Amino acid sequence: MRVVQLLTQRTGGPLDHAVDVAVGMAGRGHESHVVGPESDGTARARAAGVTWHPLEMATKQDVGGGAAVARRLVSLRPDVVHLQDRRAGWIGRLLARRLRGAGIVYTLHGVADGLSDLVPGNALAAPRRRRDRWYYLDGERAVTRWSGARVVVPSEAVARFALEHVRLDPDRVDVVPNGVDPVRFAPAGASPRRPPTALWLGVLGEVKRVDVLLDAAERVPDLRLLVAGDxxxxxxxxxxxxxxxxxxxxxxxxxVHDPAPLFADADLFALTSAAENCPLALLQAMASGLPSVASAVGGVPEVLRDGVDGLLCPAGDVPGFAAALGSLAADASARRRMGESARARILEGYTEDHCLDGLLESYAKARACAR
Structure with missing residues (x-):
C-alpha cells in the first residue's frame, strides 16, 4: 500500500506516534509517506525509508498552506491517509471525496481541554468555551459522517467519549492502543541513584499539571527530579x-529530541496530567523498566495496574502523589519489582508491532468502505 501520515504539528505525542507508524509501515514493506512540517522525527523517518514532504499549515486560517497540503495529498494518490492531529483531521476528511477511493483514518489522540472531564477519570483541564461543543462534538460528528472516515482511538476511555458525546457510529470506531519500540526503550540496568530520581516528561502546559509534581516533590525531601519539556x-x-x-x-x-536515554537516568517516572488518552511517555517509561506514579485519568488505568506496574493517584491529589513518590523513592525492591512488571506489560500488548497490527486492520476496513 501507499500510506500517507498527515501532520500539522512540529512537536507532541501525535508527531511522535506518526513517525513511529510511518517507520513501522516502511519496515513492513509499504510505501510510506509523511506530509507535514519537518521536525525532530524527520531524519529518523527518512533513514528508515519514509518519504517526507515538508509542507505546513500553521493555523486553521492558513489557506495557502492548507491548499498546498491538499494538492500534495491528491497528487500522491494514496491507498490510505492517516490523519494524526486535529487540524490534519479536518483537512483530510474534508478532502475525502477528492482522494479517489483512499481509505481515510483519523486518530483521536485527545479531547479538547474544555471537554476533558467528559472522559472517565479526567479532570476539567480548562474552562468550557461556547465553540467547544460545535467544533469538537457536532463538527467532529458531521465531518466524520460526511467523509466516511474511520476513527482510531488509543484507549477505551476516550472511545466512550467518542461514542457517547461525539455520537460516532460504533462500526467506524476502532480501539488501537499506542505502542513503543521495546528495543529502543529497554531497561538500562543501571544501579539505583542516591538520592532516588524521578523523571517527568511532557509539554509544560496547564493540562500536564507539573505544578502537582513540584508541590508533591517538595514534601519528599529525599527525591531528585528531572523535568524534560518546554x-x-x-x-x-x-x-x-x-x-x-x-x-x-x-x-x-x-x-529533548530523543527521550530514550532519559529513562536510564531515572529510578521512577511521574505523570501528573489532569487528562490523558494513552500517553506515549508512560509507555516508554514502562518499556524502559521504570515504575510510575501516575494520575488515574483517561486510558492510564487501562495500561498501568495500580500496585503492580506502579501507583495511581486521583488527578490533582498532591498529598496522594507525595505519598506515592515517597513510597517508591524509599523502596528499591518495590521499584525493581514494579519496573519488571511494567516492562512485561508493554511486551504483552503495547509494542509498536501490536499497534501496527491494529492499524493495518483499520486501514483494510477504511479501504473496503472507500471502494
Missing part, C-alpha cells in the same frame, strides 16, 4: 524550582 509554563516552573524546598533538587532539561 512550553508556556517554563518561566513559572523555573521560578518554583529555584525556591527553598526544591532548590538544588530539580534539573530542567528543556525539550
Amino acid at each position: 512550553g508556556p509554563l517554563l518561566p513559572e516552573v523555573e521560578r518554583r524550582a529555584a525556591q527553598p524546598g526544591l532548590a538544588g533538587r530539580v534539573s530542567l532539561l528543556g525539550r
